[in-house]
Amino acid sequence: YMEHDAGMGRFFAFISLFSAAMLGLVVSINFLQLYVFWEGVGLCSYLLIGFYYDKVSAREAAKKAFITTRIGDFGMLVGILLVQVAFGTMDFIELRLMMPEYVLVAGTGYLTVIGLLLFMGPIGKSGQFPLHVWLLDAMEGPTPTSALIHAATMVAAGVFLVARAFFIFSECPLVMDFIAGLGAFTALLAAVIAVTQRRFKAVLAYSTISQLGYMMLAVGLGAFSASMFHLMTHAFFKAMLFLCAGAVMHALHDETDITKMGGLWKKMPLTFVTMLIGVLAISGIPPFSGFFSKDEILAAAMHASTPLYLMATFTSFLTAFYMARLLIVAFLGESRSEHEAHEVDAFMRWPMIMLALLTIVSGLWGYFGGFSLWIYADAPHHEAIDWTVAGTSTVLALLAFAAAYQIYGRHRLRAAMQQRSFGFLYRVVYNKFYVDELYGYFRERFVYGTAVILKWVDEKIFDGIMNGLGAYGLAMSEVLTENVNGQAQRYVVVFYTGVVILLCYALYWAVQVLMYLGGGLLR
Structure with a gap:
């Protein structure tokens, strides 16, 4: 895919550094070590998003991702420092052992503050609302980067952190409710936006945000094993979907607009089959892996909160709809591309094939005995599948699928008519509810207003002081210049005048000393 790109050594150096940082994050035994590697994966993400640094869009996307995630990371750092202040340690095992006694003695008020601050990091890193805006721009990086980092690993680090520090979050009901609610809202919001997107990787990017919301919903409901299960299955099929996107873009000379594709199933049959497997998996169709992991999340939501369950179920419907739309518009129908597509070579096919196999079989971990046993050996045993939830989803x-085929497959003109019918609403959703524009407006107003104030302070206060000192020195030099004019008699007068002043000053202090000493002797 990148054989014609320059800087391959740099690319593999960044990927290797990221892999090392990600492994370090996963095996961290305390918050300090985790935070160091957390920032390491963020740095590698910045470097890989801006890999094509000769493109302005890539440079801007890298800066946007770096700054946005730093907002969340700052709150997370404050939370980690508060953990050290409260407990005197950052070690996960020690904290877990100390937690019951601490809650019994001190309550959960301070822990709630710590939990909210710690969760700011996952909000940024895992693309949760309102810090989700960077993930779409991250698609400016190479597609292998999108598949590995921004679909399967780094973006899931936030979910992993919440599960890793579950002994803290589970003691704070308010924080858990907030995590679950924000996850459900993010999943639904991203799914709605994905329905309208036309760029291949944009659909997958918002799909990733939506699935991360699913994972946050699960961990917020206390079903962290279901969240970790979906994290694993999602890594397989979403990485495969991004590789399929890269194969299509490679075959069509970097074309990303799905409305300019079509008919690819005839020319790229293997890519179409792997894409179909990924679509079925993410939509929760049995026996693919997404069916098992999503079923556990929906079951947890149904037993915990009816509103959250309804939001998650509707999100599941939208997920199947926009993924079917993507498959139908890009692969079915007649070709609308200016370029002649062709199947990719073996080096690009084999990764997709291997991920397709893992997508098919990875769900069995949850079916035979429950995925939770792989995470926590003493986890309670329950029925592997809730058939009511599974059947409904x-x-x-x-x-x-039927609705998407009816709109985009059989009656393609109907899609354009619907866009015109929902003109204003469609534009709002297509433009991501103008969240980026709102941030841009706020940034410009805030930065401009701050710049005006700082300009006044700089010019009137700092420059005023410096210019005033300079003017004072200039005035003194002019006074001295008038007296230094070459007339010897004036020099003599000034000299003796100064001598007289100094003698008078010395005489005054001598009298004062004598009076003080005389008064002391009299006493």
């Missing part, structure tokens, strides 16, 4: 996914 599967039927909704099939209905979504």
Whole structure:
């Protein structure tokens, strides 16, 4: 895919550094070590997003990702420092052992503050609202980067952190409710936006945000094993979907608009099959892996909160709809591309094939005995599948497929008519609810206003002081210049005048000393 790109040594150096940082993050035994590697993966993400640094869009996307995630990381750092202040340690095992006694003695008020601050890091890193805006721009990086970092690993680090520090979050009901609610809202918001996107990788980017919201919902409900299960299955099929996107873009000379594709299933059959497997998996169709992991999340939501369950179920329907739309518009119908597509070579096919196999079989970990046993040996045992939830989500996914085929497959003009019918609403959703524009407006106003104030302070206060000192020195030099004019008699007068002043000053202090000493002797 990148054989014609320059800087391959730099690319593999960044990827290797990222892999090392990600492994370090996963095996960290305390908050300090985790934070160091947390920032390491963030740095590598910045470097890889801006890999094509000769493109302005890539440079701006890298800066946007770096700054946005730093906002969340700052709050997380404050939370880690508060953990050290409260407990005197950052070690995960020690903290877990100390937690019950601390809650019994001190309550959960301070822990709630710590939990909210710690969760700011996952909000930024895992693309949760309102810090989700960087993930779409991160697609400016190479597609292998999108597949590895911004679909499977780094973006899931926030979910992993919440699960890793679950002994803290689980003691704070308010924080858990906030995590679950924000996850459900982010999942629904991103799914709605994905329905309108036309760029291949944009659909997958918002799909990633939506699935990360699913994971946050699960961990917020206390089902962290279901969240970790979905994290694993999602890594397989989403990485495969991004590689399929890269294969299509490679075959069509970097074309990203799906409305300019079509008919690719005939020319790229292997890519189409792997893409189909990924679509079925993310939509929750049995027996693919997404069916098992998403079923656990929906079951947890149904037993915990009806509103959250309804939001998650509707999000599941939208997920199947926009993924079917992506598959139908890009691969079915007649070709609308100016370029002649072709199947990619073996070096690009084999990774997709291997990920497709893992997508098919990885769900079995959850079926035979439950995925939670791989995480926590003493986890309670329960029925592997909630058939009510599974049946409902599967039927909704099939209905979504049928609706997408009816709109975008059989009656393609109907899609354009619907866009015109929902003109204003469609534009709002297509433009991501103008969140980026709102941030841009705030940034410009805030930065401009701050710049005006700082300009006044700089010119009137700092420059005023410096210019005033300079003017004073200039005035004194002019006074001295008038007296230094070459007339010897004036020099003599000035000299003796100064001598007289000094003698008078010395005489005054001598009298004062004598009076003080005389008074002391009299006493």
